[in-house]
Amino acid sequence: MAESSLYERLGGVCAIAAVIDHFSDAVVANPAVGKGSKNPALREWSVEEPGRLPGLKFMRTLWVCNVAGGPFEFTATKPGSTPLGLEEAHRELRISPEEFDEVAAELGRTLDYFKVPEREKGEVLSAFAAHKGEVNEGYKEAAQTRR
Numbered sequence: 001m002a003e004s005s006l007y008e009r010l011g012g013v014c015a016i017a018a019v020i021d022h023f024s025d026a027v028v029a030n031p032a033v034g035k036g037s038k039n040p041a042l043r044e045w046s047v048e049e050p051g052r053l054p055g056l057k058f059m060r061t062l063w064v065c066n067v068a069g070g071p072f073e074f075t076a077t078k079p080g081s082t083p084l085g086l087e088e089a090h091r092e093l094r095i096s097p098e099e100f101d102e103v104a105a106e107l108g109r110t111l112d113y114f115k116v117p118e119r120e121k122g123e124v125l126s127a128f129a130a131h132k133g134e135v136n137e138g139y140k141e142a143a144q145t146r147r
């Protein structure tokens with residue numbers, strides 16, 4: 001019998017949406033990457049764009065469903081070089097590797113909050129980590145032009 005997908009093991013779209021909802025609120029409240037961030041783009045987005053948060057939650061839910069093998073296709077508003085590519089969605093935000101790690105830690109805490117088993121937690125975090133280079137592209141570019 002074929003092994004069930006990560007999507008199925010996580011409990012499907014509603015379980016994933018609940019995780020993303022909690023995680024996305026936690027990121028906005030996080031002092032390093034949300035409303036109190038030293039990164040002006042992240043701070044301004046968190047403070048000034050609350051109307052974009054429901055859409056971001058929808059897009060992140062779609063992305064996780066897609067990467068986890070669910071029956072939904074993520075269609076980016078700012079397409080990257082691959083269907084799940086995140087470089088254009090994050091370029092202007094200039095997210096540093098440390099900021100990425102803080103967001104990943106927030107995701108880990110959310111997965112613990114929902115008591116997601118270790119194996120599935122590891123798979124979700126690995127799926128995120130695989131796109132770290134893309135999310136950090138804008139930061140790396142800006143660092144090069146400062147040199």
Ligand code: HEM
Pocket residue numbers: 027033042045049052056059060063075076077078079086089090093095099100101103104127128129131132135
């Ligand atoms: C691999 C890790 C990440 C994933 C899977 C992810 C997922 C996404 C997705 C799917 C979108 C919407 C893309 C679109 O509209 O085309 C998005 C946008 C966004 N992401 Fe991420 N993201 C990640 C890392 C981060 C990090 C570290 C931050 C820092 C706080 C962040 C903050 C944002 C913000 C503020 C937007 C919204 C931009 C807008 O207003 O359109 N993301 N992300």
